[in-house]
Amino acid sequence: MRAIRSALGRASLLPALAMLAVVVALNAWLQPHFFGRPSLESNIATFAPTILVCVAQAVVVLNRQLDLSVGAGVSLINCALAALPADLPGGGWSACVIGLALALALGAVNGALVAFLELPSLIATFATGAVWFGLALALMPQPGGAIAPGLGDLYGADWIGLPVPLLIVAAAMAVWVALGRHRIGRWIVAVGSSPGAAYQAGVPVRWATFGAYLTAWVLVFLSALTISAQTLSGDARLGQTYTLTSVAAVVIGGVSLGGGRGSPWGALLGALVLGIIANVIYFAGIPSIWQEFFKGLVIMAALGFMVSGQRRRVAA
């Protein structure tokens, strides 16, 4: 247990925090009233789906696995929500239950393939991602359908004085903190840090990996729910960019793809950095044809900065 705690302690969030400070400062400089409540509220509403999918990826990566199907999963859940009949009894709430059940089923498939059939996670989830995307396209060949309107209203509302998107992200992080206090969360990290040692110590390695996927897919569901509440329709290509964004955010957040090192908080910071970079590029008035290029360059620089920093720390 001490080893695990020190592994958590070593998860330095400083580089990601520094990057966040820089991009926030740039954004605040370029965008008047960035710190005003309307701007903060709209930003958190926009960033929430990305943050949630990045934290989901971090949970799997901490277990020394990957999930390249999260983006297609977001699309599939979104299309399923949009394909539900408008007169569904229970409205938004039953839509949530169905979406969560679907997410858990998808996560269970990925978890079973990786944990019990021992398939390499990168290529196995790449394959399931193709299946999820195909299913989403079958449900929604063209963008369309409608999300229960109650979900959109709820997403834009305040509760106990705080915007709902912020509360959803906070709840997701609380789930991780609660898991970390329970042995399941520690098992997930312990297996990622050293599967052999964890096995020797009596950790149920397979169930820990399966649990990591299930936990991640609860977050994938929340990501799909929050993006659906904004678009209010179904689109099989909606989550396409999420998979790779989530991997980039995880690396920028200092979570090692080698497993066991880092924390979902880092992924949250990474997702914020990526989101705010997009803001900065928009508000800097860069011509639209240059935006993709600059975004790519900044992400490449951030990745290089993180990875070379990690190598120095390992060498030291």
Add this chain to the structure above:
Amino acid sequence: MTGSRRLLLLIGLTVALLLAGQVLLPGFLGPGQIANQLKIAAFLGLFGLCQTIVMAAGGQGLDLSVGATATFGGILGAALLPDVGNVFAGVAALAAGLLVGLVNGFGIAVLGVPPLVATLAVASVLDGALIVGVSVLHPGNAASAALVAIAGRGSFGVPNIVLVWAALGGVALWLLLRSAWGRRLCATGSNATTALLSGVDTTAVRAGAYALSGGLAALTGFLLTGYVGQAFLGLGNAYILTSIVAAAIGGVALAGGSAPYLGVVCAAIMMTVLVSVLTAIEVGESGRQIVFGLILLGFLVLDRRFARSAG
């Protein structure tokens, strides 16, 4: 699954698919049709070679930038065609691809960035740069008559691009399976520490593998321009997913250390025939994705079973 058993399975599947195609759509087995299938398979097979090389190098090797690099090769080659002629345009595309691959290789082998992340980052920068380049410079994008002939026409009933594939594939088989460099590549992939201790410059081998993949992707993109008639943004994107599937089905392990390109060749042909059968029975994009995903999973499970019974 051993190499020969996998080849038999892939060839058997291809034959079964061809027969099924003939039943569903009489004329499916005509010589013109077969030649056409091989033509399409050639491009997939060449992109599959990119993945074969980098996957053999180990360390979770993958090249997600093949799509962007192929687009780059196509756009650059087509832009230069009117001024410098076919050969130099091809050489320029190849050189540009090698350069992109070297950037990948530097990030992966020297800086230690995971291949998934490095090639993705390079692809996004390159895609962004291509948008800028095309919007600002408005380069010519038409393929020349000679390029169209190489990529789209045939000689004595055999498509020229299949001959190109056979030549490049033959060189690749020699390079990967017989040459000293191929042995170093596979040694690096199966155990980088052992390879390093036995005198292999693993950094150079890995970087070289990505450079080669980039050069090949750009050259294939240039040829693809001849096949479709013009270069455009997103030209190579469809091959990112399918090239990885072809390599994995063909028996290249993500763990590295082996480069069974003959299996990838069979996988590329099988997948191409599969797509045309699916098209014949009017299965669209969604069904195709599901079938590809399930086939890849099926092969992964088979591999796992055989590895277990062998161990």
